[in-house]
Amino acid sequence: MYLKKYSFYVAALLSASFFLTACEDDKVDDNSGGGTTTELPDWYYTGGELGTAFVTTQTAFEQSTPVVDADAMMTASFNRGEQFFEKPFNSNVSGTRHGLGPVYVRNSCIHCHPGYGHGKSQAAGSFNTTQIGNGYLLVVYNPATDGYVPWLAGMPQSKAIEPFKAPLDESQIMLSWHDYTDGFGNKFPDGETYQLRYPEVEIPKSAIYIANKGYDIGDYAVRLESTIGIYGTGLLDAISDEDLKAEYIQKEKDGYMTLNPSIFANGDWVKQYSNTAQGGDGTLYPLRYTYALSRGPLQDAAGANAFWNITNATRSDRTFHYLDGAGTYATYSSKDPDVQAAFPAYIATISTPEEHPEWFTDNVESNIYNYLTSKNLPVEVSDQNYIDLMVWHRGLAVPAARNVDDEEVLRGKELFSELGCTYCHKPSWTTGDDEIRDPARFFVGDKADLLPRYPHQKIWPYTDMIQHRLHMVNDIRTGWCRTTPLWGRGLHQRCTGAEYIDRLHDCRARTTLEAIMWHGTSEESDAYRTVVKFRELSKADRDAVVKFLDSI
Structure with a gap:
């Protein structure tokens, strides 16, 4: 059933590609001021063909993916789930x-x-x-x-x-x-x-x-x-477990930085995620969500649990x-x-x-x-409500990159790689088959078919999905923090109305430049040598790196 539906919306997406390209060209021109762009680089499509949206206004983080847009039932479910995200619960x-x-x-x-x-x-x-x-x-x-x-x-x-x-x-x-x-x-x-x-x-x-x-x-x-940010998390979930493990294996082989030994050592997982408390069967899954890497697949990750434990509904x-x-x-x-x-x-x-x-x-x-302490309380959130919420959660698109034909941005992109920033902020991944996995065993069978999927997409989140240490003053608990995806972060102020850019795990960085420099406040930091190199750049080159980061 799902494969037929999936084939339909892929065909619909492909048939609409020429129209989308025309709109995308306008967006690039509006943001870059650099004339007409005839070809867009692949990194413009941050979420791939199936996961990128092309809105750069204050609603940029709220857009549904093309996968959701191509299916009327999924769109309706997405819209209902959006209401459960936005509206307050009551007593x-x-x-x-x-x-x-x-x-x-x-x-x-x-x-x-x-x-x-x-x-x-x-x-x-x-x-x-x-x-x-x-x-x-x-x-x-x-x-x-x-x-x-x-x-x-x-x-x-x-x-x-x-x-x-x-x-x-x-x-x-x-x-x-x-x-x-x-x-x-x-x-x-x-x-x-x-x-x-x-x-x-x-x-x-x-x-x-x-x-x-x-x-x-x-x-x-x-x-x-x-x-x-919660946009694009469905795309991160589509990265295969095998590719995620391969990244750990490569990092361990390189030996540039110590991996968290409580999670991975000697070529294999030390700790994985499982669920036996809420109907799960104890199947193990690699950790991939939260700063502390405390959650596995998205269907039983932070959002699925927060919908319950934040409100206690x-x-x-x-x-x-x-x-x-x-x-x-x-x-x-x-x-x-x-x-x-x-x-x-x-x-x-x-x-x-x-x-x-x-x-x-x-x-x-x-x-x-x-x-x-009861384990048999009355149900307050229906199964359909929860399904709608998770369709919305998995269906949020990533805004396309901006200014992709701007020479300063291109220079910043080049420097970002030369400095070594891309070692942790890995630019791209290619998603796997994107089989829906739910440790809590709710989204199984026909319910799994209700969720949007993103197979075989080249995405650009700028994260290796691994924890590293920066050794900052008053640091995060344990000192280990998963590399935060950078996609879309340049739109934070526009979308949230914040006074500052608010980067890093506790919003200590008011600007992108501050965020970079916090990476090098300790010689023990995994990014210290990279920050030293950044300091040696001219102001024009430093500004180019910042502009690039604010454009992806």
Whole structure:
């Protein structure tokens, strides 16, 4: 069934190619100011023929791929999924987008992904997650082990529905920015200067609900990670596992940089992703998503899980609340007199004694605990809602490159390679057969056929999909960070309305130049020698590299 449908929309795409080329030429001319372009380079099509969109306005990250556009049913599903991304969930027990809480992180996806892109850096002061654009996630971990603390959810929750209380009191969380001077004195040999800054976030113990109830939380530290752009993730999912492993093998053979030994060593995977908790069968898949490389295939990756754990709205494969792994929140909430007093009225809106007698006994403490830890909660997000969301997620296109006939951009592209930047920011991949894989076993059989696919496309994400270390001050947890795809990042301000370009994992870089220089603030950095070479360039050549990066 799917192969026939796929053949149809490929044919439709090919038949429309002459029209698209004409439109694309106009776009190139509008952005480059360099006259008429008769031939476009392959790197212009960042997402290949099946995954590139040609809009460069503020909606550039919101476009569907040609694969979605060629199928009416898929387009309708994409549009419905877009609404679930954009619109807020609410605490009602029925109706559209109901089921928020009882504790949650944000009430909508777009809060973290303004314009479908990277989160925006926030001003110093209180940590306000109600502001659309604050894509920061709090990373609370044990500094002795670098592991997440067990007494908070991995995505710490700072919101709650009455009568429950938030695990974190957001009003006490403070963000600050600090100036930084690197080993070069923030100055190039020709005298040009630049500024660097980095964020810190503080969560006092008084802001932690269970700590106020007497639980010994021990030592902890906090870092910030901002959300990344979600466009093009379906194309990254289409890279074959075999090609991904080959990249690791080649990097290990080269020996230029140490690979994360907890993920890959001696020519093979040390750690892979699997799912046994939500219907999965434990099949292993290479890690490919998030800065921490904590997720495997897209169908069970960050977006599929965030749709549940950010809002805590249940679905058929997640009929339980997203809470801390140690069970501390359920334990202390069940003993909280304020929660106990209001819980009977609350639970009466959720269910009945006939449906869930364990929530309606004479022991209110047990009732609260049983409700919070239940594995059989009512489903709040339908299967069709989830399918629509994932069609949209996998169906987002990548904006075409800009200024591809501009001489300065072409010079910057050449220098980007000569400097060695392309070793980690690998320019292109060719996708494989793009078989839909879902560790949670939801998108299998006919459901897998509902998702867009991108087989055998040459794409230009500028990432090797591997973690490296930059050894920056107040660095990311563990120090290991997956190479972020660069495609489309030059449109961040236009699409999100951000004050700055907001590059790097915590938006510390306000400009592309700052992002480059952060790569070389430590001699231990995997990119230090590359930054030294960049410093030796003339200002004109440095500007060309920046212009190239802002054009892809």
